[in-house]
Amino acid sequence: MRSYKAKMVEPIRLISREEREAALDEAGYNAFNLDARDVYIDLLTDSGTGTMSADQWAAMIRGDEAYAGSESFHRLADSVSDVMGFDYVIPTHQGRGAENVLYGTLLEEGDVVPNNSHFDTTRAHVVNQGAEPIDCPSPAARDPDSTDPFKGNFDLDAGWALVEEVGEDAIPVVVLTITNNSVAGQPVSMENIEAVAEFATEIDALFVIDACRFAENAHFIKEREPGYEDVSIADIAREQFAHADAITMSGKKDALVNIGGFAAMRDETLYEHAKQRAILYEGFPTYGGLSGRDIDAMAVGLREAVTPPYVEERVEQVAELGDLLSERDVPVYLPTGGHAVYLDASEIFPHIPKDQFPGQELVCALYLEGGVRGVELGGFAFPGTDRPDLVRLALPRRTYSYEHLEHIAETAASVLDNAEEYSGLEIVEEPPMKELRHFSAKLEPV
Numbered sequence: 232m233r234s235y236k237a238k239m240v241e242p243i244r245l246i247s248r249e250e251r252e253a254a255l256d257e258a259g260y261n262a263f264n265l266d267a268r269d270v271y272i273d274l275l276t277d278s279g280t281g282t283m284s285a286d287q288w289a290a291m292i293r294g295d296e297a298y299a300g301s302e303s304f305h306r307l308a309d310s311v312s313d314v315m316g317f318d319y320v321i322p323t324h325q326g327r328g329a330e331n332v333l334y335g336t337l338l339e340e341g342d343v344v345p346n347n348s349h350f351d352t353t354r355a356h357v358v359n360q361g362a363e364p365i366d367c368p369s370p371a372a373r374d375p376d377s378t379d380p381f382k383g384n385f386d387l388d389a390g391w392a393l394v395e396e397v398g399e400d401a402i403p404v405v406v407l408t409i410t411n412n413s414v415a416g417q418p419v420s421m422e423n424i425e426a427v428a429e430f431a432t433e434i435d436a437l438f439v440i441d442a443c444r445f446a447e448n449a450h451f452i453k454e455r456e457p458g459y460e461d462v463s464i465a466d467i468a469r470e471q472f473a474h475a476d477a478i479t480m481s482g483k484k485d486a487l488v489n490i491g492g493f494a495a496m497r498d499e500t501l502y503e504h505a506k507q508r509a510i511l512y513e514g515f516p517t518y519g520g521l522s523g524r525d526i527d528a529m530a531v532g533l534r535e536a537v538t539p540p541y542v543e544e545r546v547e548q549v550a551e552l553g554d555l556l557s558e559r560d561v562p563v564y565l566p567t568g569g570h571a572v573y574l575d576a577s578e579i580f581p582h583i584p585k586d587q588f589p590g591q592e593l594v595c596a597l598y599l600e601g602g603v604r605g606v607e608l609g610g611f612a613f614p615g616t617d618r619p620d621l622v623r624l625a626l627p628r629r630t631y632s633y634e635h636l637e638h639i640a641e642t643a644a645s646v647l648d649n650a651e652e653y654s655g656l657e658i659v660e661e662p663p664m665k666e667l668r669h670f671s672a673k674l675e676p677v
């Protein structure tokens with residue numbers, strides 16, 4: 232079911248196969264270098280790419296552009312308090328701005344930060360403070376056949392092993408990312424959230440939630456965790472945060488906006504410190520790098536995210552795409568996550584060795600076969616790791632229709648049919664920083 236209809240449309244077009252071949256060649260076989268106008272269905276990210284509601288657009292007209300103390304800021308603070316339960320909020324230009332403000336305030340050289348899995352900008356901000364990010368994913372995450380309902384969980388055994396190794400004084404902050412983007416968008420259970428909060432308390436660390444996809448996580452708790460069937464999404468969302476001291480938020484995900492983010496916290500002293508860093512990097516702490524109208528859109532989007540049936544339909548659409556792909560025997564990571572379907576490139580291209588980037592070849596093949604753009608999150612994006620060669624197809628929120636999903640599934644099926652035609656890629660040009668190579672490197676077919 233879809234409880235919305237289109238009010239405004241944006242044309243998209245599928246250019247010819249010859250034109251796609253030329254565009255991909257020009258882009259150095261890297262989908263980040265493609266012009267969006269040459270992409271038919273864009274699944275590069277679910278970040279900032281969704282469709283805003285009529286209420287959000289209406290709220291933008293109300294935007295108060297005062298430099299300090301705007302009405303827009305107060306409306307956001309009210310939303311954050313109602314939906315998430317935090318008294319103090321600092322708007323930022325997007326999620327990584329919130330990471331800079333919070334981790335720049337909390338971390339020092341030599342600190343160690345455990346997280347179920349760091350998103351890449353989170354990792355970079357921890358490293359930027361001279362601290363060390365450590366991933367503690369659930370062992371179930373590494374098993375593609377595991378049907379564990381909460382594969383996104385934090386592994387507390389790994390957390391305690393880390394405390395043994397580095398000592399609790401080295402760990403000022405424990406982070407939990409809900410849902411777990413680096414582990415195929417898998418959810419974290421309420422039981423795990425509580426256990427991580429206790430762990431943080433025991434080692435006298437602050438407990439921070441990376442809240443980007445908090446509504447999708449709440450949906451999975453309602454669906455899968457005993458005792459939550461009859462609890463509303465709004466109540467589950469608030470309960471998730473009741474255990475946390477602070478959050479970082481990218482509004483481009485579950486606040487349903489094209490740009491924006493914030494940090495929020497309970498402690499006034501932390502707020503006062505973080506505000507100083509916000510002034511330096513983001514702007515005066517009531518606008519944080521955003522226009523008043525962006526802040527108003529975010530204030531409304533946050534409330535919509537926990538108002539039924541938004542998130543149920545959202546996650547259902549992602550599952551629908553997973554089903555359409557599975558029906559065509561395309562290997563997908565199961566269960567499907569909240570914001571994306573992940574394809575297993577090593578199963579689609581068993582003849583392509585890991586050092587010839589089967590995942591990146593799959594991204595290219597999806598574009599060549601049907602103008603679909605996904606993103607590689609395997610050996611190309613994470614050099615030197617043994618991560619599986621997954622390709623993420625992230626669905627923008629409230630944007631594509633069932634016909635689009637069918638086109639995506641048909642495209643993947645034709646890649647599967649023509650798999651032997653694809654032979655792998657080699658890098659011919661790359662930037663100095665290996666960690667960032669997937670954004671700009673150029674490749675060629677081998």
Ligand code: F0G
Pocket residue numbers: 275276277278325326327328350352353408412441443481482483491492
């Ligand atoms: N944390 C998580 C879990 C994220 O997925 C992202 C962004 C951020 C933080 C940073 O937020 O982009 O607003 O600065 N993820 C996007 C993605 C870019 O495609 O997964 P941001």
